[in-house]
Amino acid sequence: MPRLADHEQRRRQIAEAVWRIASARGLEDVSLRKVAAEAGVSLRLVQYYFGTRDDLLLGALEILNADAGESIRAELGPEEDAAPREVLRAMLVGMLPVGDERRTRYLVHLAYFVRSLSDPGLASAFSAAPPELERLTADLLAWGRDRGEVAPDLELMPEAELLLSSVDGLQTSIILGQRTPEAAVALIDHQLDRLFSLANVAT
Template identity: 55%
Template sequence: MPRQVDHDQRRRQIAEAVWRLATRGGLEDVTLRQVAAEAEVSARLLQYYFGTRDQLLLGALKILNDDAEQQARERLAMLGDTPGMHAIVRGVLLELLPLDEERRNRHLVYAAYFVRFLTDPALAEVAHDAPLALENLVAGLIAQGQETGQVPRNIDAAAEAAFLVAGAEGMQSSVLLRQRSAEDAIAMIDHQLARVFTTTNGE
């Protein structure tokens, strides 16, 4: 009997080839032929799964985002059954830093996509809403912290969330460039969270 093909696995194989090429030299000059060679598939098979070069870049980005969300959920689950809001917000923010090989490679790929985000409407649409969605998530967690007495009522949850997310995202490049250590970046996040979470109730 003919061997069945796992189409999701084949798409991932091709997406991972895009990511490797992105981390080695960016995406501006990457061709379908290069991706096919890196993935060890034919150019025809690559086009079957993704279509054009732009569709390939978009598809690889969506798979990367799905991976990032899954990895984040797994790490947050490791906080235990009843983590406090402080621990959850901290965990969310740490996902924005290249703290291990998996996150470092992911953020390198995002960096390679950056120019494309500025010039490609389809990719820009994928990237556009992500920071706001993350800010809303963090703001909601801070608001829950207010309800449970972990955060003072006078804290502006939305403003703090915007600041925390922007700060964590802003440290990505400095950690990638080794201008700042991962430990220093974590310490800065912890310093800012200490302003917001003034009690350990629920930790």
């Protein structure tokens, strides 16, 4: 019986093959046989770990989302001596598709999104995902409010949703070459300057 660590490592190996195919050619080109060849494993092994093609797509998406969460937590780093604005900025900048790993992750998410428009199973996986980022962003704004750095009457969740929607747009503009990463970071700073200066306006 394979150990759990070996099991998870093999699942990740196969999921990463899905991501490589999806980021380069879209989910339509993902098949069990092509994923097996890309991962360097047998077709039977892919079926053993994931079952059907639909199960494979959903399983690879779950692993990708878990990776994204871990990546965001790593971007935040240790909280000792950190300020709310610095932590929030690190999170938002870390979401931009800069560098091979982040770019691939974004392209894979985009491929899944396009597929979900015509795939009810993937659509429900997207809609069922908890709004963890919205809650985390609102919590960071609340932390700033508690420290007197954000206006006391700021509506936290709408502002959190607007911030994340802005980053969504910045991601696309970077991928399309419409905006440089530096310009995107400058816009994030502009938004944060506005939010973290409202306390002075309110007093």
